[in-house]
Amino acid sequence: MSSLTFADIFSGIGGFRLSLEQAGLKCLYSCEANESCRQVYFENFGDYPDGDISEVDFSQISDVNVVTAGFPCQPFSICGKRRGFSDERGTIFFYLCEFLKQKQPEVIILENVKHLLHVAKGSNFKVILNTLQSLGYLVTYKLLNAKDFGLPQNRERVFIVGSKYKKFDFSKLQKIEPVPNLKDFLDNEENFEYLSPDEYTLIENPKKQDSGLIFVGYRNKSIWKTGIRPNTEHLSRVHRQPNRIYSVDGVHPTLPSQESSGRFFIYLPEKDRVRKLTLKECYKIMGFPKEFKKSSVIGDAYRQIGNSVATTVVRELIREVINQKIFSSSSRYQPDAVVKQPLPPVQLTIPGL
Numbered sequence: 019m020s021s022l023t024f025a026d027i028f029s030g031i032g033g034f035r036l037s038l039e040q041a042g043l044k045c046l047y048s049c050e051a052n053e054s055c056r057q058v059y060f061e062n063f064g065d066y067p068d069g070d071i072s073e074v075d076f077s078q079i080s081d082v083n084v085v086t087a088g089f090p091c092q093p094f095s096i097c098g099k100r101r102g103f104s105d106e107r108g109t110i111f112f113y114l115c116e117f118l119k120q121k122q123p124e125v126i127i128l129e130n131v132k133h134l135l136h137v138a139k140g141s142n143f144k145v146i147l148n149t150l151q152s153l154g155y156l157v158t159y160k161l162l163n164a165k166d167f168g169l170p171q172n173r174e175r176v177f178i179v180g181s182k183y184k185k186f187d188f189s190k191l192q193k194i195e196p197v198p199n200l201k202d203f204l205d206n207e208e209n210f211e212y213l214s215p216d217e218y219t220l221i222e223n224p225k226k227q228d229s230g231l232i233f234v235g236y237r238n239k240s241i242w243k244t245g246i247r248p249n250t251e252h253l254s255r256v257h258r259q260p261n262r263i264y265s266v267d268g269v270h271p272t273l274p275s276q277e278s279s280g281r282f283f284i285y286l287p288e289k290d291r292v293r294k295l296t297l298k299e300c301y302k303i304m305g306f307p308k309e310f311k312k313s314s315v316i317g318d319a320y321r322q323i324g325n326s327v328a329t330t331v332v333r334e335l336i337r338e339v340i341n342q343k344i345f346s347s348s349s350r351y352q353p354d355a356v357v358k359q360p361l362p363p364v365q366l367t368i369p370g371l
């Protein structure tokens with residue numbers, strides 16, 4: 019029997035592809051607008067993705083069983099301006115829908131930032147779910163955190179799984195316990211970039227938060243201290259995220275896509291020292307293998323890993339997608355039952371199409 023196939027839309031550097039290939043699926047198509055990502059993807063997978071999705075002729079692409087897509091998230095991200103569909107990039111989602119309409123994959127796995135649930139008081143997310151339903155998918159979604167899937171990173175993302183035949187059940191995903199500590203993922207031999215003690219301030223009595231983060235201090239950089247009580251400087255609104263320091267006895271905060279110089283500083287209690295997390299370590303806490311080839315442009319390499327998907331979460335998702343037999347009888351895995359539902363006509367509004 020032939021293996022299940024997939025298309026990797028908005029592929030970035032291939033976080034989805036790594037995990038789906040490990041599960042034995044075969045990639046038949048990829049698409050990514052950014053040239054630097056495309057180059058990295060080619061070096062790792064031997065395929066050069068198509069470019070801007072708005073210029074792709076979908077009729078030339080083979081049908082696939084699965085579509086994966088971490089659709090562009092800047093318009094939805096807390097770091098962006100949260101304009102959602104009023105931002106042109108938000109409407110790129112509808113090109114993905116046009117792809118689904120033409121190719122009819124049985125299963126879709128989509129990923130986006132947590133704030134997608136809240137922009138425009140949740141109405142954008144409703145539009146997304148309704149649109150996918152109108153394309154014939156039984157849709158379900160859940161916020162998943164990388165730290166629950168074997169990575170020492172507090173990274174929450176919303177995952178949507180749609181299936182034509184049987185609704186996916188997120189409750190069956192197997193979390194990995196206990197949550198690992200960042201120190202278990204650190205490299206030993208490197209020319210580490212340590213800070214000198216006068217470059218940072220440690221707070222008294224740091225505590226592990228529910229998220230698993232242990233905020234221990236901040237870098238002494240352009241912090242407005244006037245009128246601020248001692249030990250609360252880090253709460254100051256001018257105290258920006260890149261200055262924060264976290265202990266390696268906890269997890270690391272989300273690696274963001276906007277940070278192109280890798281200003282992630284970690285505290286090593288055993289050495290009582292602060293150093294920068296290395297680029298290699300950033301890829302490791304996203305679940306990328308050490309042989310994965312990165313962009314030689316350091317800023318691109320940081321942006322690309324921050325934009326990527328936590329691969330262990332996808333690995334568990336695809337394992338469970340296969341386990342739950344949500345594919346049709348013509349595919350390799352039989353569904354338990356075929357859910358038939360009347361499909362309303364699809365009205366997609368795609369600017370310029």
Ligand SMILES: C[S@@+](CC[C@H](N)C(=O)[O-])C[C@H]1O[C@@H](n2cnc3c(N)ncnc32)[C@H](O)[C@@H]1O
Nearest residue numbers: 028029030031033050051052070071088326327
């Ligand atoms: C959130 S990232 C997805 C990252 C990917 N999941 C990974 O593992 O690296 C979204 C990607 O969509 C790409 N993108 C944005 N607009 C696009 C378009 N019009 N056509 C194709 N790709 C686009 C961006 O360059 C970015 O790499």
